[in-house]
Amino acid sequence: MGNVVHGQETAELKLDGKVYQLPVIVGSEGEKAIDIRELRSSSGYITLDSGFMNTGSCCSSITFLDGEEGILSYRGYGIEDLAENCTFVEVAYLLDHGNLPTREELSKFSQMLGKYAMVHEDMIRFFDGYPPNSPPMAILSSMVNSLCSFYPEMLDNPLENIDKMAARLLSKVRTIAAFSYKKSMGQPLVYPRHDLSYCANFLNMMFDSPVKPYEINDTVVKALNKLLILHGDHEQNCSTATVRVAGSARVNLYASISAGINALWGPLHGGANQAVMEMLTQIHEEGGNYKQFIAKAKDPADPFRLVGFGHRVYKTHDPRARIIKKACDDVLTALNISDPLLDIAKELEEVALKDEYFIARNLYPNVDFYSGIIYRAIGIPTNMFTVMFALGRLPGWIAHWKEMWDDPDWRISRPRQVYVGPKRRPFVPLAERTGNE
Structure with a gap:
């Protein structure tokens, strides 16, 4: 688990007359966790934690959250400072690279976003295959999953091209989201413009029309930047955990993000x-x-x-x-x-x-x-709300996938269970079954 710090104290667990010493891990903000990774091999016991509400699945350096004190920070920066002083593109860079960008780094990253904003023309035909009332999240997840077919260079060495893949996803998902809305409205597609910022570009693709040009409002653009920043990451929530679980099987980034989108779709999460x-x-x-x-x-x-x-x-x-x-x-x-x-x-x-x-x-x-x-x-229809959530959460998903892939203590996710079904019983041939077994 990377930079795990074991504290001086240990936790004692008494089982069947034996005492087991379990290491205590201390996080950089003082969080403490009992390390049970060797529990089953040493004692034969597992732990049961429905919903994993008290279980840490990893050590992460991306987001710190303190629900009791109402604290949220990305890479050590308070969410208040980031939302007030940064654009979404800066925060996306922070989440995926670990540090806020310099002017030169931000310029280069923004240029990459502009370069990769277009969607392959063959992909546009996919939109025509969906029924008019298709859920936008269904379209988004399948379109993201299909990206690996159009951009397969990541499949050989995922981390070698991660910066390119991150920029490609951040830019293309914005375009895919806007295109799915336009298709649902039966309106012509509006292609991205290189002279507009990330959020202004998205709004223009959503609402510009040949008969009514969209007027970009700075207050709206600023609010959208804040919304996306606030949704950028939120620790090990359902969709982020899904991205990590899928990615732990060494699934490519596009497929992992697609899985996260589907998890976010749930009404108890992104809805x-x-x-x-x-x-x-x-x-x-x-x-x-x-x-x-x-x-x-x-x-x-x-x-x-x-x-x-x-x-x-x-x-x-x-x-x-x-x-x-x-x-x-x-x-x-x-x-x-x-x-x-x-x-x-x-x-x-x-x-x-x-x-x-x-x-x-x-x-x-x-x-x-x-x-x-x-x-x-600002005119975004209700069925697009969760898509907007996904757009904001995307850099966090990418950061967690990359961190998981880089983790020297990586293991494929494989939770245990406590079986409560029938005990082992004799097999009954078909001719002898009465229905009462």
Whole structure:
């Protein structure tokens, strides 16, 4: 596991009258873990941890997260500093290279993004094969997986071309996402432009039209940069763990990222901001009485829950939500939008920030709540929300795949289980079976 630091203390485990000394690993921010890698071979026991909520699968130098204190940092840099002072391209470089780029490095990286922005023309035909209402995430995952057929040079020596592959993925996924939207709308494709920044280019590909040229709004571009930065990485979440698990079998980067996209597609993971807008739509369609839904959320006998409040990891404010709230306010002001769903969202936000019920339970608006509002305000349809999440999370996935591939303690992922099925029983020939065995 690379730079693992074993502390002076050990943990004692008593099993069947024997005492086992288990090493304690200490992370750079003081996190402690009991190293159980030799437990089964020495004792015959395994551990059981549903959902791996208390199990560390690796040592990583990419992201630090403290849910109790509301801290998030990439490569040692606070998320607040990165979101305020960097573009998404800078942060993508940081995640994938370990350091913030110099002017020269940023220029070279940006040029690579521009160079690889186009999608092979043969791939464009793939879009025509999907039914009109195909989920954008299904299109995205399959298109990313197909990239290894068009760019096979990575298959021989993956790490030799990793910088090129990272730039290619970051640039082409943006184009694929915009093209999938255009196809779903039945509109002509808008090709990338070399004179636009990463986020401005994406927005232009999404919304430019021969009959209505898209006007790039700096406030919107700035907000999109922040959103992508905030989603850049989040430790060993479901999709990142999926990328690592797939990659541990020495699957190529494109296939591993495709697996991560499919994991992110789940409504309990990347679909949260989409669920926020669906909840707001439900409130609006039922008369807009948000107070009634707040009462339902407080009722312990009612299964209804407000989506976009609280977080599984953060036990206090989500640090990303504090950042994006300001961007959300700026976008709504700049665009001067009148939208009943956004009005309901602002009412819910105000209640959650002041109501003792929500405060006592740390049910503050999270990043998914605000991101959904911003995406709706700038015109991104609900079914594209998770695609936007994938676009932001892409550099984190790449960084984890590279780190896993480079790890001298790499092992193919192979979790154990505790079998609870029938005990070994005699085989019964077909002619003798009564159905009661």
